Amino acid sequence: MRGRSQYRLSQWLRTGLILSAAICVALTAAGLVKAASGDDQLVDGARLVQLANCAFCHGHVDHPERGLAGGRVIEAWFGGVGVPNITPDTDTGIGRWTLVMFRDAMRHGRSPNGIRYQSIFPTDNYAGLDNSQIAAIYAYLMAQPSISSTSFAHEQPVLPFGPTPARLLRLIDRWRLTEYAPMPKPTDGTLDKAFQLSQTLAHCDQCHTPRDVLGRLDPTRHFAGSYRPLYGGGKAPNITPDIKTGIGGWSVEEIATYLKTGESPEFRDVKGSMSFIIHKSLGALTADERQDIARYLLSLQPLPSEIK
DSSP states (O other), X not given: OHHHHHHHHHHHHHHHHHHXXXXXXXXXXXXXXXXXXXXXXXXXXXXXXXXXXXXXHHSOTTOXXXXXXXXXEEEETTEEEEOOOOSSOTTTSSTTOOHHHHHHHHHHOBOTTXXXXXXXXXXXXXXXXXXXXXXXXXXXXXXXXXOOOOSSOTTSOOOBOXXXXXXXXXXXXXXXXXXXXXXXXXXXXXXXXXXXXXXXISOTXXXXXXXXXXXXXXXTSTTSOBSSOTTOSSOBOXXXXXXXXXXXXXXXXXXXXXXXXXXXXXXXXXXXXXXXXXXXXXXXXXXXXXXXXXXXXXXXXXXXXXXX
């Protein structure tokens, strides 16, 4: 009798465990129970989106209620570019995109229908993101409110409004992408995270590296300053540790303070698009990350430049 009772008890326990698991699965599918990993992924995605400064292009200073619905025109060095909607709207945004489609857009600069994005989208930098980071960004964007934006639907070609003919500019753009030489990783392994933060996510080289007549970044002068920054609007200074024209006279603490407050050692406040980046994007950096980026910048080869 005792053996039979133990057998029945074990059967009941097994049945109970199966039912409990089934209930948990059902509740999770219904949205009543959230996995901790899912919450963590959204938190990671929010931070990555902020550090990548997505709001600068896809948001709108005058209409923050529109989130990342795009619809504005960015004045780039080669003319105006319409910015698309990256909210999960199914008609004008990315609501129909799968993670694979999103990853292809981030790494290769192509929409699901094969349209190549203009070079204002820093796909060369985002190619350095790993699968988990791209998945976190995708999850965060898909969790945002769906907003319709008919100004520039994401599945439509985004063409410049400048004087250069659109077809010619797209051909030049394709050739330039094949010639891109990304900044080499630091030899000091302790600076790998700072490299990814500044080069991959914040894509600093897109503004601070000079370009040739076709807009290609000069691989021999990374971070040496540019008269033709990606987002237009003046010049981007030399941020290599050159003493005379760069930040070679700045200390690690002074650079870290600048990344936090936008105030230089000469007590000058940051202006223009960099002000938005400092206060809205780089605000997601921790104190240690700011220190690491400062050390990374000071580890670069000093490059003299006419741009200060």
